[in-house]
Amino acid sequence: xxxxxxxxxxxxxxxxxxxxxxxxxxxxxxxxxxxxxxxxxxxxxxxxxxxxxxxxxxxxxxxxxxxxxxxxxxxxxxxxxxxxxxxxxxxxxxxxxxxxxxxxxxxxxxxxxxxxxxxxxxxxxxxxxxxxxxxxxxxxxxxxxxxxxxxxxxxxxxxxxxxxxxxxxxxxxxxxxxxxxxxxxxxxxxxxxxxxxxxxxxxxxxxxxxxxxxxxxxxxxxxxxxxxxxxxxxxxxxxxxxxxxxxxxxxxxxxxxxxxxxxxxxxxxxxxxxxxxxxxxxxxxxxxxxxxxxxxxxxxxxxxxxxxxxxxx
Numbered sequence: 509x510x511x512x513x514x515x516x517x518x519x520x521x522x523x524x525x526x527x528x529x530x531x532x533x534x535x536x537x538x539x540x541x542x543x544x545x546x547x548x549x550x551x552x553x554x555x556x557x558x559x560x561x562x563x564x565x566x567x568x569x570x571x572x573x574x575x576x577x578x579x580x581x582x583x584x585x586x587x588x589x590x591x592x593x594x595x596x597x598x599x600x601x602x603x604x605x606x607x608x609x610x611x612x613x614x615x616x617x618x619x620x621x622x623x624x625x626x627x628x629x630x631x632x633x634x635x636x637x638x639x640x641x642x643x644x645x646x647x648x649x650x651x652x653x654x655x656x657x658x659x660x661x662x663x664x665x666x667x668x669x670x671x672x673x674x675x676x677x678x679x680x681x682x683x684x685x686x687x688x689x690x691x692x693x694x695x696x697x698x699x700x701x702x703x704x705x706x707x708x709x710x711x712x713x714x715x716x717x718x719x720x721x722x723x724x725x726x727x728x729x730x731x732x733x734x735x736x737x738x739x740x741x742x743x744x745x746x747x748x749x750x751x752x753x754x755x756x757x758x759x760x761x762x763x764x765x766x767x768x769x770x771x772x773x774x775x776x777x778x779x780x781x782x783x784x785x786x787x788x789x790x791x792x793x794x795x796x797x798x799x800x801x802x803x804x805x806x807x808x809x810x811x812x813x814x815x816x817x818x819x820x821x
Contacts, residue, residue: 564727564812565791566771567781573821574748574771581701581766582749584636587708590699595747596637598670601775604732605739606674610644610666611724620649622723622810625659628745628770628796629681629719631690636697638747640770641684642666642674645721656807659721672742691718704751704763717767717798723810727795728772734788735774744773748794754815761818767798 566574583590607626616623629641643665647657665680677683684691695718698711722728732741752765773779773792780790797808 564793564795565788566779566794567791568779569781570817570821571746571748571771571773571779571792573817574750574769575746577766578747578749578768580749581704582747582768583699583701583708584632584697585699587699587710590708593632593698593747594635594637596633596635596639598668600638600640600668600745601670601672601742602642602668602674602745602772603672603739604737604741604743606672607644607724607728607743608739610674614644614646616646618647618649619651620647620655620657622647622649622657622725624724625657625721626724626728627719627721629665629684629691630694630717630747630768630770631684632693632697633690634688634693636693639690640668640745641680641690642668643680644724647723650807653807654809656809658807668745694718698768700766702751702764702766704766717769720769720796720798721808722772722794722796727793730786731772731774731788731791731793734784734786735777735790737774737777742775744775746771746773746792750815754818769794769796769798 579592582593584593585591611624614624623646625645625647627643627645629643631639631641633639643662645659645662647659650656650658661681663681664676664678665684666674666676667680669675683689686692695711695713698716699708700711700716701708728743731737731743737743748769748771749766750769751763752767753763755762771792771794777790779792782790784790795810795812797810799808
């Protein structure tokens with residue numbers, strides 16, 4: 509685990525519009541209606557929610573733990589009968605050069621630290637295996653509102669071809685969340701042990717994370733640079749899970765609010781727990797803001813730090 513210390517803990521407000529783009533093109537079809545879950549239970553109402561890992565980089569032990577937590581706490585099936593979610597057959601890889609070109613060709617400008625966001629929408633293929641759809645968006649910055657961000661909606665997006673390529677679809681969003689789409693299958697078939705107590709409940713569109721948005725600048729760019737990746741290099745999307753809260757107890761830990769996340773792992777790099785001159789060197793990355801796909805149009809933070817991992821992670 510990287511031993512870098514941090515002295516500030518930023519509160520995180522995780523409401524964001526889970527549509528993408530820079531306001532251009534056809535507006536996406538509305539997502540499925542959320543259930544009547546009380547707003548106080550939703551991810552975006554938990555202002556103290558930290559990002560999915562303690563630092564903006566992820567070492568080997570912590571990565572192994574949060575990948576295992578995905579298998580342990582996020583399943584496919586019913587609350588009374590469920591199993592681990594398998595990954596789709598083709599690797600969930602994103603080409604460094606492909607992503608770079610998407611960002612380069614999308615002109616964005618604001619006064620904040622981050623100009624572009626990369627959204628990963630979670631889904632299940634027709635075999636109920638984990639899949640993602642990617643969108644690159646322009647971020648709006650609000651310096652007069654605690655330096656929050658937001659973004660506009662657009663219909664287009666990209667699926668992953670398994671070899672690092674990004675396959676454009678002008679109607680990716682409506683297909684993903686349409687009838688029998690991967691996002692809809694995810695919402696209909698995923699169950700979560702939110703409080704790590706053996707109580708499984710169905711995915712709630714108004715409560716649970718259906719996507720995560722990541723800052724391109726200062727995270728994915730640094731991940732590439734610090735590991736000296738070339739334009740032909742690949743980033744692997746690894747599904748993970750982490751709780752909103754974790755408190756040590758005499759018996760171990762009390763954990764609440766487990767939700768879906770994803771880590772960006774540089775392929776061809778040995779992930780370790782050593783300290784290095786560069787923050788992301790031999791590390792993976794996760795510094796995203798999770799959001800249910802039925803969340804309202806709202807501003808959000810990109811958090812700086814997250815939960816203290818369990819001992820041994």
